[in-house]
Structure formats: structure tokens, C-alpha cells
Amino acid sequence: MRAIEFKNVSFRYEDMPEPVLKSASFSLEYGQLALLYGDSGQGKSTVLSILSGVIPNVTKGTLSGEVRVGGEDVSGQRISDICRRAGVVLQNADAQIIHQRVEDELAFGCENFAFSPEKITDCIEKACGRMALCPQWGTRTLSGGQKQRLITASALATEQRILLLDEPLANLDRKGAAFLMASLRTLAESGYAVLIVEHRLEQVLPFAHEVWRLRNGSFERQTGREALCTTQPEAAEPIPTEARREEPVMTLHGVGWRAGGRSILEGVDLTIFRGKADQLVHDDRLVVEIQRQGNCKIKNRKSEGKQSCTEIQHEYRRIDSQQ
DSSP states (O other): OOSEEEEEEEEEETTOSSOSEEEEEEEEOTTOEEEEEOOTTSSHHHHHHHHHTHHHHTSOEEEEEEEEETTEEOTTOOHHHHTTTEEEEOSOSTTTOOSSBHHHHHHHHHHHTTOOHHHHHHHHHHHHHHHTOOTTSBGGGOOHHHHHHHHHHHHHHTTOSEEEEESTTTTOOHHHHHHHHHHHHHHHHTTOEEEEEOSOHHHHGGGOSEEEEEETTEEEEEOHHHHHHHHOGGGGOOOOGGGOOOOEEEEEEEEEEEETTEEEEEEEEEEEETTOOEEEEEOSSEEEEEETTSOEEEEEOOOOOOOOHHHHHHHHHHHHHHO
16 A cells, blocks of 8 residues: 555646646655655645645645545545644744643644543654654754654654655754754654655755656656756766776774763774765764765664653754764
8 A cells, every 4th residue: 555646636726727737646655755846836835735635625726636645535535534644744843833842742633633641651752752852842942953853753643654744954954954854764764654845955865765856737756866957957967087986085894982881883884985975964873874876874773772851962962062
């Protein structure tokens, strides 16, 4: 069963003469992170509105074709029915956060789904663990990246296995964007289906399994390099021949490091070659290696048990200071 199926979908807003979507088709599997991009006005937000049920329940127009979310046809379903299978995360986190503490914010959706108190506690703990949040943190003092992770965690807490994100990197710096993308990639690898609408392609492409371009009302499947050539030609230029050498400029083999009684690095192997651009993005759970050629390696570290809120705060301050 596919997470999302869009089959020959056409849609025209009732106040527009031409359709935004024209027999458009694409699909998304569980276990994948897909990027959807395109120029402004091409219909990206329309696609998310159809998948979430906003179209046609709130926004009216002429809709045809077949749309299935979580294996069910959304035709005739209410938004409240669809949202039990798919969580929507918008770009303005402040507009979506209503409670003063992280745990209350996460509990809000669970209570609306009539989860038992025991299940709510368990869902909050799991969602905080996945998004590196502490239940006792105040929501008004969170950074932009932490707020974005919080609204993503709100969807995880209510157990939707499909996540729809509309420009989640819009208000994040590069470090915050890289951390969020690494977290979303990890979710996808664990069986979630993640669809991201985003303009900052260079931040998303290293983590994406699928890339779709929306143009002239239809979907086009693309590779990461094709996407970069379309929007940022200079970023996709091949490495000059004179720079392509097999000569390593730095090599690490079996490197380990302990500090404060904790193992920070264990058996790290890394070779950087001349003519390559590499970026390391890390938190306490994973290491992501991004290569200019588009390859991405994610290594999960062994869990060392639960951390207290104080330990989490200390760890992220340490990471911030190193980066």
C-alpha cells in the first residue's frame, strides 16, 4: 500500500478560468522522503490542500481524478478523517503553537484524538525523543529550529505515518535546516512517508529519495542534479577536470573520543579527497555525510539511555559552540 497516490488529478479554482493541475500523477511510498518543488503559482500549495482535505472541504473548485492517502480514497472524507492518517506542518511555527509548554502542546492533538492518559504520556515521550525536545521546555523560549521540530513532533505524537511539510526550512538558518532534514530523513528510514514542499533545494536534495517538479499543471520526476540545474545552474556545474584527483587530503580511521565519562565518537572512518565538498551534520544520535555528488550517508549511533532535560540542553549548547 502506497502512502500517497495522485492519479490523473485536475483542479480548477472556482474563480479562475484555467486549471492549476492538469491530469497530474505522482505517488509516495512509506519509507521515503520526497521533495516537491516548482516556481511560484505552479500549484504546490494546491497539492497539499488536496492531500489534507482543505480542497474541496474549505476551498471550492472543480476537482477530478483519484487521490488516496494512507490507502483510502479521500473523496467525500472530512478533514478530520484525513488528518488521522496525514499530519500537515506549515512554515509559520508560531502560528501553530498555542500552549506554553512542550508537553502541553504535544498533548493537545492527542486529547483531540481521544487517546488515553497513558497513551498520551507514551506518545509525548516518543515524539520528544525523535525530535530532540524536552517536555518541560517553554514553547516561547524555543529557537526557530526547535519550534519547527515541535510542530513536527505534534504530528508524530498523534501517530500519523504520513507527514506533509510546507516550506519547513523557510525561517531556519543552515544549521537548523540541516538538523531538521536529518531528523526527517531518519523518520522516513523508520517507515514514515515524508513529503516536503521547499525552495531551498540544496538543503533538501542530499536527504531526498524522490524529487518531483511541478510545472504546467503536471509532475515531472527528476534527479537531484536535474533539480539543481533547473533552479541553481551554478551549484550543479561539474567539478573542473584539474580538480578531479584521487589524492586524499585528510584521512581518519577508527577515531574515538571520550569526554566527561561519555563516548562521543566511536570508530569513525572518514576520507576527504581533493576536488570534493563535504559537510558533516551531527547530533547525539546520527552523523550525516553530504557529498557534492549528491551521495548521503547516515550512521545511527548506539543509544546510551535517556537524557534529562538539563543533559539535552547542555549537549546542544556544546554542539552549537563547536559548529
